[in-house]
Amino acid sequence: MDWISPRSLNRLGMLNMNRRNVDYIARYNERSSYPLVDNKLKTKLVVAEYGVKTPKLLQVVKQQHEISHFREMAEGLVGFAIKPAKGSGGKGITVITGRDEDSFIKASGARVGTPVLERHLTNILAGLYSLAGTPDVAIVEDLVESAPSLARYSHQGVPDIRIIVFRGYPVMAMLRLATTASDGKANLHQGAVGVGLDIGTGKSLNAVQFNRPITLHPDTGLALQNIDIEDWEEMLEMASRCYEATGLGYMGVDLVVDAHQGPLLLELNARPGLAIQMANGRGLLPRLRAVESLKRPHFTPRERANYAMETFASL
Template sequence: MWAWPKQLRTRGIVGMNRRNIRYIGRYNDRRLYPLVDDKLKTKLLAERHGITTPALIGTVTTQFGVKHIREMITDVAGFVIKPAKGSGGKGILVVERVEGDRYIKPSGVALTLADLERHVSNILSGLYSLGGTPDVAVVEALINFDERFSAYTYEGVPDIRVVVFRGYPVMAMMRLSTAASDGKANLHQGAVGVGLDIATGRALRGVQFDRTRQAHPDTGHELASLVIPEWRTLLLLAASCYEVTGLGYLGTDMVLDRDRGPMLLELNARPGLAIQMANGEGLRRRLDLVEREAHGAEVSARVDFAQRQFARQGELPPPAEGVPLAGVAAGAYNGERFSA
């Protein structure tokens, strides 16, 4: 689907070319990319700065070590196996519980030890990594799901993406897993994205497969009532990742743990643009404002600025269920192709 350039300019849509050249190219030093492209390095870096992350059970670095995976997960009720250098949710395997010699995914599908070993071996070979390079398998403890979100998600833990520019949280959304996404909070695989008001953490609108949604496709629960608890704490955590990484244009992915509160899952030096669809608004105005007016403040002052300047007021009623998001899902902006 395409849209006229004037439509995209009016809505302040940031396209891939502008994102890559104006923001990523200008504000992200390529020497810092390994800090966020490698999930293991990100985890260790976050822990050094006192940022909470899911507990690390262990890592597998060689094919010889694959046979030790069983020892690593003995007496562990649930766990996640992920590639250190993966992207887009690829290669993430969630085991919700263990029943004897069977490992049960959130969907109810049972895996064997041989299945786990094969998956770890594929990770090491680079099947899911950026550029297909050899990788490391990271095994983490399962997140204690905050049951306040149980009606909003299906067979998976929802996460919260916040785009941080020069240390200021400029836009946010929650990603809700669905049957289509196989329990993963990944929009490209069919998760629902819900735009969030930076001021309050309240839902603005929902989208799935580039079309609006007012209710979760599997649970049937309406999305308008979604409110993120501990919202300011979460924004402070996201904003502090600027100092942690030194990256000026950053995507922070976080979850809410029932016992430990907001936790950092991973960071992204090239955050996607689908967050604009979920918010029904382009990033351009917010990024321009930060460039023009916001400089050198402490973390709490940056969050204050964002909550004050980017609050959504007088929100229009959502469009009818399933209406295509022309001009936001895809289109052209000054001759460039826009892609989420």
């Protein structure tokens, strides 16, 4: 895997936070669209109208008295995920992967009882994990079972794919792999591994942890240079379709490959981070400018995905 230093990356057009905020987020993202992406429940509902699949919704808990229904709903379930609708950075998400008599088994292997999960739902409603600390809604979704070809690279967590979409064009992508350091979450700031992906093929390019180059996953020990994402063209088209669904000109689209349902949308982000550039070993600016300079933009998600695959493929 070739590695490019941060200094060299600057010369290759690395987008910094100030420019991202002023030239792209503020310029291309209408404030009226933010509630669609800052609320996971609203996201699920709006993207469904545009043919973008998400994990099956099992329950919505809006009021304290509805928590009693959770116990009944979860009685026959082996696995599920509880999420705060307005949470960010993976905070407040609890993933249950199995049962042991009256106990639920978390992704980490820890066992918890129903009262613990009910208290967690209460905390979500109180806004403990919401962006502004305001009252929130809890959603319970079907468990995502990652495709084995990707699951083996991740440690105690579902790997996901972050795609930066600009004006409907997928311009850069990375695979995020959970680690012990990240506590099973695909969050690069907490220590997850970021693997840059070739937009043209879905194959791995470079890998980083804490912005430092690595070639092996720190927990699984697997080499990271020969990863090949399944259903790559479909994923790019799904990401592109989120532009029509939200109207956001600059966003992060987080997808997962489910073992049974294929690609699913996990969430959208109107303020995606910039570590994806380190994972790819190249900057975003040249690609963003290429899209901005298009004289005749492509009108369909498929056309935009095809353009991206042809134009931004790594040589």
